[in-house]
Amino acid sequence: MKILFVHQNFPGQYRWLAETLARDARWEVAALGDAATLKQRGAVLPGVKTGAYAAPRPASPQTHHYVKPFEGAVRRGQAVVRACLELQKRGFTPDVIYAHPGWGEALFLKDVFPRARLTLYCEFFYHARGYDVGFDPEFPATLDDIYRVRAKNAAISLSLSAADGGISPTRWQREAHPPEYRDRIALVHEGVDTDTVRPDTKAKLALPEHGLELAASDEVITYVARNLEPYRGFHSFMRALPQILRRRPRARVLVIGADGVSYGTPLPKGQTYKEKYLKEIGNALDLERVHFLGQVSYDTLRQAYQVSSAHVYLTYPFVLSWSLLEAMAAGCCVIGSRTAPVEEVIADGENGLLTDFFDPAAIAARVEEALEQGPKLGRLREQARQTVVERFDLKRVCLPRHLELLDKQ
Numbered sequence: 001m002k003i004l005f006v007h008q009n010f011p012g013q014y015r016w017l018a019e020t021l022a023r024d025a026r027w028e029v030a031a032l033g034d035a036a037t038l039k040q041r042g043a044v045l046p047g048v049k050t051g052a053y054a055a056p057r058p059a060s061p062q063t064h065h066y067v068k069p070f071e072g073a074v075r076r077g078q079a080v081v082r083a084c085l086e087l088q089k090r091g092f093t094p095d096v097i098y099a100h101p102g103w104g105e106a107l108f109l110k111d112v113f114p115r116a117r118l119t120l121y122c123e124f125f126y127h128a129r130g131y132d133v134g135f136d137p138e139f140p141a142t143l144d145d146i147y148r149v150r151a152k153n154a155a156i157s158l159s160l161s162a163a164d165g166g167i168s169p170t171r172w173q174r175e176a177h178p179p180e181y182r183d184r185i186a187l188v189h190e191g192v193d194t195d196t197v198r199p200d201t202k203a204k205l206a207l208p209e210h211g212l213e214l215a216a217s218d219e220v221i222t223y224v225a226r227n228l229e230p231y232r233g234f235h236s237f238m239r240a241l242p243q244i245l246r247r248r249p250r251a252r253v254l255v256i257g258a259d260g261v262s263y264g265t266p267l268p269k270g271q272t273y274k275e276k277y278l279k280e281i282g283n284a285l286d287l288e289r290v291h292f293l294g295q296v297s298y299d300t301l302r303q304a305y306q307v308s309s310a311h312v313y314l315t316y317p318f319v320l321s322w323s324l325l326e327a328m329a330a331g332c333c334v335i336g337s338r339t340a341p342v343e344e345v346i347a348d349g350e351n352g353l354l355t356d357f358f359d360p361a362a363i364a365a366r367v368e369e370a371l372e373q374g375p376k377l378g379r380l381r382e383q384a385r386q387t388v389v390e391r392f393d394l395k396r397v398c399l400p401r402h403l404e405l406l407d408k409q
Helices: 012-022 037-040 067-087 143-151 156-161 171-175 234-247 274-286 300-306 322-329 360-392 393-407
Strands: 001-004 028-034 049-051 096-100 117-121 165-168 185-187 206-207 212-215 219-225 253-260 288-295 310-313 332-336 354-357
Touching: 001 206, 012 028, 012 049, 012 117, 012 212, 012 253, 028 067, 028 185, 028 234, 049 067, 049 253, 067 156, 096 171, 117 156, 165 171, 165 288, 171 185, 171 206, 185 360, 212 253, 219 322, 234 253, 234 360, 253 300, 274 310, 310 322, 310 360, 322 360, 332 360, 354 360
Parallel strands: 001 028, 001 096, 028 049, 096 117, 117 165, 165 185, 219 253, 219 310, 253 288, 310 332, 332 354
Antiparallel strands: 206 212
8 A cells, every 4th residue: 555645844743654654564655745844854754755846936926915825825736746746657656645735735636646545634724713813802803814814724625625534633623624524534633652751750951051950859930832922822921920930939931932933923024022022021020030942852842841840831722732742741730721722631620720821910820839839739740641641642542543544444
């Protein structure tokens, strides 16, 4: 059997599945990704024949701005078609295709390979109301935003109409999709390696550039996001810090994440949300105890979880971050936002603590509660890890489920 993975940031969510199938003699595994991204990341998986499609030209400047994402998706879909035709010439015709529909890569795959089973990674379906758009009153949605977001689903909708099935990592993300598709979307997370990400009371985190070596016995507050931005509650977290630091004189704060924007509206060129909120808070923040680490290695990230006394995870009603599940797998006491994606995983007082996304005082109070309670929250930390082990474990839950679905095709 032959399987093809298509993802502009390959391996993306397909890493573990692609690696596993590549070790199975029954499968011949190939992958396609954006040439520029593959070159930058050097993503090579053993046994996976990874090819590239040429990065497409952007949409025309004259195109209506609602339609630009769709034009870009069509161009990307065409680039993928050209790469697929080359695969055909070399004798590779897949039986199964896995693809992410968000950028247009899946638009024409069934036309090139009509007999292949196309399974989409159904990460999110955009909504003009009731989800991320308009959630935050600090960044209100205009009518223009609402219409633009609705149009943003064009490529996803067309891809769904051609697909044989899909996979969503969480129930909430699956339910975001139109009702007519939900029955064909399986609920399977890509998985968390709980053998690697686990509690370690003896862990130490060395940060020589900050003159620090931290241990689990220290009072450490952690915050992790791909980028420091409002979608992940960075503004609410920053506004909570002065109160936290004032009331916890021994606490240190580790902020992990880049200064770009993954989701939402960027600030004017050259400005970052980190700078914006540092300026807003000003002298109220003790920067001697707040350490911005930027992007870090995976080992550093894992050790940060292991020494964390309180881990803050805030999000709009949007895609659930891997970082939340990894923090829970490491036995963190998570202070999470009372928003739908988080509530699917965390029950307040059982395996984490929930708080109002918009209330810095409430966030600070829950962080202080976690720090004050300390060892008394051992059962809560154990339950956090157990939740991930039972529902999201890579080797024992998620990979077997993926392989089971493949066997049924």
